[in-house]
Amino acid sequence: MARFCPLFSGSSGNCTYIGTSAGGILIDAGVSARRIENALLERDINPSSIAAIFVTHEHSDHISGLRVLVKKYGYKVYASEGTIAAIIGSGMAIQENGLDVISASGIAAADLMVTGFHTSHDSRESMGFRIQTGDGRTIAVATDTGCMTDEVRSALCGCDLALIESNHDVQMLKSGNYPYFLKNRILCDTGHLSNDCCAAELPNLASEGMTRFFLGHLSRENNLPELAYSTALRALCNAGFVQNRDFILSIAPRTATEPVTVF
Numbered sequence: 594m595a596r597f598c599p600l601f602s603g604s605s606g607n608c609t610y611i612g613t614s615a616g617g618i619l620i621d622a623g624v625s626a627r628r629i630e631n632a633l634l635e636r637d638i639n640p641s642s643i644a645a646i647f648v649t650h651e652h653s654d655h656i657s658g659l660r661v662l663v664k665k666y667g668y669k670v671y672a673s674e675g676t677i678a679a680i681i682g683s684g685m686a687i688q689e690n691g692l693d694v695i696s697a698s699g700i701a702a703a704d705l706m707v708t709g710f711h712t713s714h715d716s717r718e719s720m721g722f723r724i725q726t727g728d729g730r731t732i733a734v735a736t737d738t739g740c741m742t743d744e745v746r747s748a749l750c751g752c753d754l755a756l757i758e759s760n761h762d763v764q765m766l767k768s769g770n771y772p773y774f775l776k777n778r779i780l781c782d783t784g785h786l787s788n789d790c791c792a793a794e795l796p797n798l799a800s801e802g803m804t805r806f807f808l809g810h811l812s813r814e815n816n817l818p819e820l821a822y823s824t825a826l827r828a829l830c831n832a833g834f835v836q837n838r839d840f841i842l843s844i845a846p847r848t849a850t851e852p853v854t855v856f
Contacts, residue, residue, distance in 0.1 A: 595730040598853040599756055599845035600632040602736075602809040606654050609756060609845075610638065610853070611724050611732055616703030619646045619668075620722055620734045623654040626661035636853050640666060644702040647695070648672040649712070649737060650719035651679035660685050669702070671695040673709065675718025695720070710748035712738035715783040723748045730754075730856065736810040739784040741794050749798055754805035754856065756845055757794070759825065760785035761815040769815055779815075788816065788824040795825055796832035799840055805856065809845035818844045 596617065600608045606624035610617055610633065617638065622629060633640050646668050649655055659680075662668055670692050672680070677692045693700075699708035704727035709720040714737045721735040733749050736758040749755055766776055766787075779785050795806060806829075808821050822844055826836065834840055843854075 594728065594855050595726045595732065595754075596853045596855055597732060597754060598636060598849055598851070599807060599809055600629065600849045601847065602756075602845035603811055603813060603847040604654055605813070605847060606657065607649075607736065607810065608632075608658070609734055610636075611705065612638070612642070613704040613726055613728070615727065616642045616644050618644055618702050618705060618707065618724070621649055621655040622646055622658040622662055623656060624658055626658040626665065629658050629662065632849060638853070642703075643668060644705075645669040645671060645700070645707075647700075647707055647709075647722050648676055648680070649721065649734070650714060650716035651676050651683065652716060652737075655737075656680065656685070669693065671700050671707070673711075673718040673720050676716070676720070679717040708748075710735075710744050711742070712736075712745060713740050713742055713783050714738055715778065721745060721748060723752065738786055739782040741786070741790065746794070746797075749794075749803070750801050752798075752803055754807070754854075755798065755803060756807040756809045757791055758786040758810045759788050759791040759808035759816070759821040760810050761787050761812045762817070762820050762824075763787050763789065765817075765820075766812075766815040771814070785810065785812075788821045791821075792825045792828035795829050796834065799829060799832070799834050804840050805854070806840060806842045807845045808843070811844070811847070813847070818846075
């Protein structure tokens, strides 16, 4: 069975675990290595069972624990060519296992096949990931994208479960204390996906068979978990889908308090 858990989610750090009985992977390592280790151990996951880390992009809330984890465990690290160049350019020394470009055909890690897709974000070459498990389940992680492109939609189509960005409420952001340039950065097509934009995509994904939705990368300052949840729920219910029959909707918390989701 597939095991899924967003360990950390938000602007203060991101890390998601996906695995099976054969082992697992991490998507991003954006908090300290110690915190990631503890989060895994709290869920009875041996950090040594992690086969690889897949990095979405080079921003610090996605890579801050990467160097220490690679040094301690020798994890393989995969990302886009642009992200690898940005990590190297930042001076982060990862020598033990190196950084490898994820190939177009995907990477086999543990009992998983991982393929990448491009997202729209103000980084060198950001990516999301689609993961196929050995028992036929499909999971996607799509965060840090200012808009839903056709490539992102195609990658999400037909997945059983997805972690999708629902970063901000537009009115909270516009009326908040962020400086003008930062508001514009978040709102543009290479910024972050709003609650409304995220919610608009969910009915189509549900019609294609997705049954588990995790809303992630919520802003601490410009969103509320209950607001992201209600916006997504309303879109799904208005489209005729019934909660807990056709879909399960969850919020990926800033720091996970739930056990691993098994499905």
